[in-house]
Amino acid sequence: MKTERLAFYNFGLHVAPPESETIQGFVLREPLNFEAVTRASGFLGRSGYPGVPGTRSWGGQVFPRYIEGSGFTSAPSSLSLWADIESLMAFSYNGVHAEALKNARSWNVKPSWPPLVLWWVSATHRPDWAEGAQRLEHLDDHGPSPHAFTFKQPFGPDGAELSIDRERVKELAARNAERQQDLLERVSKLTI
Numbered sequence: 001m002k003t004e005r006l007a008f009y010n011f012g013l014h015v016a017p018p019e020s021e022t023i024q025g026f027v028l029r030e031p032l033n034f035e036a037v038t039r040a041s042g043f044l045g046r047s048g049y050p051g052v053p054g055t056r057s058w059g060g061q062v063f064p065r066y067i068e069g070s071g072f073t074s075a076p077s078s079l080s081l082w083a084d085i086e087s088l089m090a091f092s093y094n095g096v097h098a099e100a101l102k103n104a105r106s107w108n109v110k111p112s113w114p115p116l117v118l119w120w121v122s123a124t125h126r127p128d129w130a131e132g133a134q135r136l137e138h139l140d141d142h143g144p145s146p147h148a149f150t151f152k153q154p155f156g157p158d159g160a161e162l163s164i165d166r167e168r169v170k171e172l173a174a175r176n177a178e179r180q181q182d183l184l185e186r187v188s189k190l191t192i
Helices: 022-038 083-093 097-101 129-142 166-190
Strands: 002-009 043-044 076-082 114-120
Touching: 002 129, 022 043, 022 083, 022 097, 022 166, 076 129, 076 166, 083 097, 083 166, 097 166, 114 129
Parallel strands: none
Antiparallel strands: 002 076, 002 114, 043 076
16 A cells, blocks of 8 residues: 655746736636546545635645735645656646646746645645645755655655656546546637
8 A cells, every 4th residue: 555645736926816807717727627636547635725615725725935025915826635746747737737837827927936846745644735835945945855846856755766657647648638528628618
């Protein structure tokens, strides 16, 4: 039985308030992405947001220091758990989520910090928002390490540098595409 799970946290800042027309493309795609992730191979769970109906939040939402001075009190971020790095990569860069990433420059400011961080947790540990923010700041301050890393320089649960199995990523992406077909069709009809 696998004893480690991959934690994932990302954080960005929108170019305008969420109610702005500029951000509506993001707002319209968000529920489709949440549905797509539940269908993704290797997805184990995600945190909801405090005060928002649906998925339970993994603690009070905390943001990294990059929100300071932005004029925002909230920002787009996510926190989730995955079976392995290949599953997360297959979801992130393919299908419904990849379509949203193509438009991210229109919705988000170009970050001067890492947009995401990965780290391993035990099978009995569920990270909270504060841990995600801390890991992202640690990555920015100290660079990739087993404590906080990226897809570009990944580490395994044992702390050793990791080689991503790109063929497995392709196989998982194809499997996810089959499961997301109806969502991809809905995304293709969005004009924003």
